[in-house]
Amino acid sequence: MILGVNLSFAVKRWQEPKELASVCSELKVNHFQLNFDFIDPWWPEDTRNKICHDYRDAFEEKGLCFDSVFGGMADYTFPQFLGYSKTIRDISSTFRKRSIDATVELGGTAYGLALGGMTHKDAYDPEKRELIYQETIERLIDLAAYGKRKGLQDIEVEATPLFTEFPNDPDSSLRMMKDLNGKTDIPVLLFVDWGHALFKPLLKDKADLKIWLTTLKPYLGNMHLQQTDGMLDRHWDFRHTEGIVTREMIQDVLSSTGTEDKILYLEFSPAFETTDDDVLEGMKYSIEYLKPIADNL
Ligand code: FE
Ligand code: MN
Numbered sequence: 001m002i003l004g005v006n007l008s009f010a011v012k013r014w015q016e017p018k019e020l021a022s023v024c025s026e027l028k029v030n031h032f033q034l035n036f037d038f039i040d041p042w043w044p045e046d047t048r049n050k051i052c053h054d055y056r057d058a059f060e061e062k063g064l065c066f067d068s069v070f071g072g073m074a075d076y077t078f079p080q081f082l083g084y085s086k087t088i089r090d091i092s093s094t095f096r097k098r099s100i101d102a103t104v105e106l107g108g109t110a111y112g113l114a115l116g117g118m119t120h121k122d123a124y125d126p127e128k129r130e131l132i133y134q135e136t137i138e139r140l141i142d143l144a145a146y147g148k149r150k151g152l153q154d155i156e157v158e159a160t161p162l163f164t165e166f167p168n169d170p171d172s173s174l175r176m177m178k179d180l181n182g183k184t185d186i187p188v189l190l191f192v193d194w195g196h197a198l199f200k201p202l203l204k205d206k207a208d209l210k211i212w213l214t215t216l217k218p219y220l221g222n223m224h225l226q227q228t229d230g231m232l233d234r235h236w237d238f239r240h241t242e243g244i245v246t247r248e249m250i251q252d253v254l255s256s257t258g259t260e261d262k263i264l265y266l267e268f269s270p271a272f273e274t275t276d277d278d279v280l281e282g283m284k285y286s287i288e289y290l291k292p293i294a295d296n297l
Contacts, residue, residue: 001254003294004031004265006070006224008235009283011037011269013276017058023280025062027287030296032064033265034106035072041098052105060107067263068110068156068222069103080116081136082165089132092116093139097146104150110221111147112156112191115165123164133166137179144184155184156191156221161199161233168196169206170215177219189221193267194245195228195235213257220259224267225250227286235269237282238289247293260295 005027007020014020015038024032039051059065080092096113103111115136122128140155147155157176159167167173173190180188192212200207207230213220227236227243236243254260266286270279291297 001250001260001290001293002031002263002296003029003287003290004033004067004222004263005029005283005287006033006265006267007035007038008072008267008269009279011035011073012272013279017054018061020055021058021062021064024059024064027283028297029287030064031263031265032059032066033112034066034069034108036069036099036102037072037074039102039106040074041095041102045101048102049105052102056105056107066106066108068112069099069106069108070112070158071099071114073269075099076114078116079119081139082116082118082132084119084122089135089139093142096143100143100147100150100152104152109153110156111152112158112221114158114160117162118164120164137176140180140188141183144186144188148185152186154187154189154221156189158191158193158224159196160193161196161202163202169203170212173212174215174219177216181219190216190219191221191223192216193224193226194264195224195226195233195267198228198230198244199233200230209253210257213253213259217257217259220262222263222265225264225290226267226269235267237268237270238286239282247290250290251293266290
């Protein structure tokens, strides 16, 4: 396993670039994924790009960099590509292009996103759901063409554990990857979050990483790793004793599916009211716990 860190743990805590870089350098990990919870892609372009450079430079000073940049929590809150009106979905296409611009300014080579959320009415209307799906495929093809022009290497679509969103299970993920295959100017890959993939209430007997990774093997990007109990999307750190993710399980899943080359970004999303000391302790504990099975540490 290659271990990386997603910066969700630092949101609302260590926002200032130099401060964030020094917290990250304490973690002794060499793969980082920033989120658009630190920088809003909508900020005025010139100013936003300068701020992106501040983050990139602060990380470079510590010998670190961002491999990729993900949508994050703020982005995920909005309907985006799966929104109830074409106006909203069009705005999201513009927003995603601005996100790609900012990713490139940050030095990232990959941009990751969850596609958005449908309104209840659309999600339960098969015809409307299909219409939004087909339009989303076109939007991703367009986004990949834009990414290529900007020098991005790939786009990664995160599957989420909600019926009102897609893709949300191995079959809908595979359908999407096949529908995109050969039509995009840069690869559009499937990004698996272990907590989403293990969510039993929605996935039932498909809440199994071996099923996900075997089904999606040709289309896999990197992944989010978190501790979870499979009953909600917990994003716990590895101190939680009720969790079902263990070192042994991670190793077994990766070796039996031949996916040891993927980067697993630890995505710990503590409650905002958790103290900063507790969050840092959870991060350090989790990295120490995972280190024995990480080939890069
Ligand atoms: Fe995730
Ligand atoms: Mn999640």
